[in-house]
Amino acid sequence: MSVTVIGLGPMGHAMAAAYLDKGYDVTVWNRTARKAGDLVARGARLAPSVEAALRANELVVLSLTGYDAVYAVLEQAPEALAGRTVVNLTSDTPDQARTAAEWVAGHGGTQITGGVQTPPPGIGAPGTSTYYSGPAGAVETHRAALEALTGIDYLGEDPGLAALYYQIGIDMFWTGLVGYLHGQTVARAYGVSARQFREHAVKSMDFRYFVELYAPRIDAGDHSGDMENLGMAAASLEHVVRTAEAAGVDVAIPRAMLDTFRRGIAAGHGRDSLTRLADVLRG
Numbered sequence: 001m002s003v004t005v006i007g008l009g010p011m012g013h014a015m016a017a018a019y020l021d022k023g024y025d026v027t028v029w030n031r032t033a034r035k036a037g038d039l040v041a042r043g044a045r046l047a048p049s050v051e052a053a054l055r056a057n058e059l060v061v062l063s064l065t066g067y068d069a070v071y072a073v074l075e076q077a078p079e080a081l082a083g084r085t086v087v088n089l090t091s092d093t094p095d096q097a098r099t100a101a102e103w104v105a106g107h108g109g110t111q112i113t114g115g116v117q118t119p120p121p122g123i124g125a126p127g128t129s130t131y132y133s134g135p136a137g138a139v140e141t142h143r144a145a146l147e148a149l150t151g152i153d154y155l156g157e158d159p160g161l162a163a164l165y166y167q168i169g170i171d172m173f174w175t176g177l178v179g180y181l182h183g184q185t186v187a188r189a190y191g192v193s194a195r196q197f198r199e200h201a202v203k204s205m206d207f208r209y210f211v212e213l214y215a216p217r218i219d220a221g222d223h224s225g226d227m228e229n230l231g232m233a234a235a236s237l238e239h240v241v242r243t244a245e246a247a248g249v250d251v252a253i254p255r256a257m258l259d260t261f262r263r264g265i266a267a268g269h270g271r272d273s274l275t276r277l278a279d280v281l282r283g
């Protein structure tokens with residue numbers, strides 16, 4: 001029931017707050033110390049240095065912008081990593097996660113890599129989860145402390161796996177979210193408010209049917225265009241581009257998709273399903 005949280009951006013702050021809510025003894029450190037103010041008022045201890053933060057607890061949760069920041073922080077006191085478990089919830093590439101796990105191990109510590117699948121309000125709330133990978137024993141030892149933040153989606157021993165799954169998911173998330181914002185921009189340009197379109201957007205963005213239908217077909221290389229095809233999709237996307245353009249909305253994003261569809265058509269796949277893009281995008 002005792003933990004150190006390093007990094008108090010919106011995520012790390014929510015994590016420290018969740019631990020306080022659950023009665024943990026919490027030590028925090030952040031480059032910008034004032035972000036700890038309200039947590040200290042609630043009983044957290046603000047460590048005066050990275051070294052003191054690391055030495056305060058066996059379990060250390062890291063939540064920073066990227067792994068450059070991880071090294072900028074941990075290199076201030078690498079010797080204090082010995083015997084500690086670092087739950088690294090910082091986003092970066094799978095290779096960076098593997099390299100950092102080796103680096104931490106080289107200093108006598110253990111890294112559990114994590115990829116959090118919820119925004120800050122989901123921390124400490126039911127029904128959320130985080131990808132974890134790294135030593136199964138360390139995850140088991142700290143199960144209760146990890147579950148104080150979110151559920152555990154354990155992927156295996158490879159420290160890069162949690163980062164990989166996180167990046168795949170966030171690739172889909174950013175693309176979908178920007179599509180949503182582009183659509184709302186078109187709506188507003190035509191005098192339809194974002195709120196007016198909200199319920200329609202929820203339906204338009206429900207891809208579950210395609211997510212499930214396409215997965216086995218992608219794996220099987222089955223691109224039969226029995227329901228939709230790239231030729232139809234390109235024509236449809238041209239209508240989207242023209243509708244947006246007519247209202248003066250930036251069309252760089254739908255044009256990038258249209259170019260991708262056209263590459264597939266130029267390669268002779270105009271009558272194939274959109275699943276063919278899984279080949280086209282690999283180059």
Ligand code: NDP
Pocket residue numbers: 006007008009010011012030031032035063064065066068069072073089090091092115116117118119120
């Ligand atoms: P932020 O980018 O806001 O986190 C910033 C934290 O990193 C702050 O504590 C900041 O310190 C610190 N930091 C950045 N650079 C350095 C540096 N060079 N040296 C020391 N400290 C540094 O991100 P979030 O809190 O939103 O997220 C944390 C991680 O969680 C990120 O990897 C993010 O991708 C991931 N994530 C975020 C989600 C979200 O909804 N926010 C959802 C899921 C994952 P300072 O305060 O001094 O600037």
